[in-house]
Amino acid sequence: MTAKEPPRRLDPQRVIDSALTLADEEGTAAVTLRRLAQLHGVTPMALYRHFKDKDDLLAALGDRLLSSVALPEPSNEPWDQQLHAVLTAFVTALRTHPRLADLTLLRMLVSEDGLQISERLMEILTEGGFEVDDAAEVGRQSICSLITLVTTDPLTREDHDPVKREDSLRQKRAVLSALPPRKYPLVTAAADTLVCHNSSTRYYELGIDLVVAGICGVLNK
Numbered sequence: 001m002t003a004k005e006p007p008r009r010l011d012p013q014r015v016i017d018s019a020l021t022l023a024d025e026e027g028t029a030a031v032t033l034r035r036l037a038q039l040h041g042v043t044p045m046a047l048y049r050h051f052k053d054k055d056d057l058l059a060a061l062g063d064r065l066l067s068s069v070a071l072p073e074p075s076n077e078p079w080d081q082q083l084h085a086v087l088t089a090f091v092t093a094l095r096t097h098p099r100l101a102d103l104t105l106l107r108m109l110v111s112e113d114g115l116q117i118s119e120r121l122m123e124i125l126t127e128g129g130f131e132v133d134d135a136a137e138v139g140r141q142s143i144c145s146l147i148t149l150v151t152t153d154p155l156t157r158e159d160h161d162p163v164k165r166e167d168s169l170r171q172k173r174a175v176l177s178a179l180p181p182r183k184y185p186l187v188t189a190a191a192d193t194l195v196c197h198n199s200s201t202r203y204y205e206l207g208i209d210l211v212v213a214g215i216c217g218v219l220n221k
Contacts, residue, residue: 010042012050016060023100028058059110062103066113069093071120079128084212086120087146091204094150101150108143129219138218142211149207154196169196 018039019031033054037044051057070093072085094101108114118139125135176191187194 010040010046015040016064019057019061020097024097027099058103059107061100062107063111065093065097065100065104066107066111069117071117079124080212080216083124084208087142087208087211091146091150091208098150098153101147105147138215142215145211155200
């Protein structure tokens with residue numbers, strides 16, 4: 001008689017790893033408990049012991065992203081430079097899983113890592129001269145703006161297949177280039193940049209610079 005194999009032990013962190021990979025490749029719609037159960041060779045009930053439902057799993061993914069933010073320590077640098085460093089750390093973490101970036105928004109004031117980021121942001125903003133309530137609103141809007149920056153990255157929204165992506169970009173360039181230059185001289189001249197930014201580094205640096213400059217501008221009104 002063959003001995004019965006013991007039930008496979010499920011590591012919830014490995015499930016989250018698999019869910020991140022699946023979401024990166026196919027989007028969050030593809031992340032289901034049944035699909036993950038198949039990937040790990042267990043029954044869906046085994047996953048329900050760790051995650052109540054899909055929303056609970058997605059919350060765990062948002063928490064994982066927030067936990068990967070390498071929050072810089074306070075320093076003697078001017079407050080706006082410290083703000084830039086914190087926002088850069090936040091964007092850097094989100095860029096690793098751009099299709100999941102929006103999951104962090106609802107977890108900012110729930111997860112421990114999100115609360116630490118929120119507290120650090122408000123600390124810097126109040127140091128810069130904002131009242132506490134204004135710091136809360138400015139901090140929230142800056143986080144929302146940067147999440148949008150990541151989720152709307154033109155390269156991220158293109159097909160992951162390099163051939164299909166290049167074909168799509170070529171078609172978009174052709175459409176803009178075909179516009180009458182007398183009517184749209186600047187649009188046609190910048191067709192390549194408008195269709196797809198040439199540098200991801202520059203795209204994100206500019207986005208963060210604009211957010212920080214906007215915050216400084218509000219303070220100096």
